[in-house]
Amino acid sequence: MASAGITIVTLGPEGTCHERAVRRYMEFQGVADFEIEYIADFLDGLERIRGREDAFLVQCSAHPKVHEVTERYWKEVFVVDTFIYPTKHLVVLSRREVERPRSLGIVPATKGYVDLSQWDEIIDVVSKPVVGEELLAGRYDAGLTHIEHLEEHEDELRLDLDIGEIDTTWLVYGNQKRFEGEVIGIPSRELFTRAAPVAA
DSSP states (O other), X not given: OOOSSEEEEEEOSTTOHHHHHHHHXXXXXXXXXXXXXXXXXHHHHHHXXXXXXXXXXXXXXXXXXXXXXXXXXXXXXXXXXXXXXXXXXXXXXXXXXXSSOOEEEEOGGGGGGSOGGGSSEEEEOSOHHHXXXXXXXXXXXXXXXXXXXXXXXXXXXXXXXXXXXXXXXXXXXXXXXXXXXXXXXXXXXXXXXXXXXXXX
16 A cells, blocks of 8 residues: 655646656556645755655756755665656747847756857746746746747747657655665666667
C-alpha cells in the first residue's frame, strides 16, 4: 500500500515543467496521497525537507543549483531516485507589437537552447510560467516559455522559435539514504547493443 501524507517540494508556481514531472512521477510510483509545495529557490526547498521523512525535493538536472543542493547537507539529505521525463513544450515568444525584440526573459537553466547574442538584454526569471506572465505584461520583448501562452494569446504573441518537449532527467532528494553499494537503476542493456546492418 502506498505511503500517505507525502509532501513533494518543487519549483513553482503551478504550471511549471517541475509540477508536471512530479505529478507524472508520483502516478508512476503509485502514490496518490501527496501534496506539492512550490518554491522559488531550491536551497529554500532543501531547508523545507531537511529532517522530514515525509518530504522530498524534486529538481531538474539542468538546474544550475544541482551541485549546491546535492552538497549542502551531504550527511543528511541524499539523492534517492532519478527519472526521465520531458519538459513541457518550449518556445521562444515575442510580443507582436515589438518589431525587433531587444530583451529576453529566460530561466537560467534554459539558456543553452538559444543564442543569447540575439538580444541586448537578458533577464533571469525564476520559472517559465512567470516568463509567460511577465512577457504579456510587457516586462521584456521576448521570452522562453511554454507554448500554451501562445495558444491562449495568439493576438498578442508570436512564435519566434519552436523548441518542443525535451527529454531530461529529474533528481529526487530525501532524508533516508538509499544507496548501499550497488547501482540503482533500470536495466537497459538494449541501449548498448546495435542491430546488425541490413544487407544491401
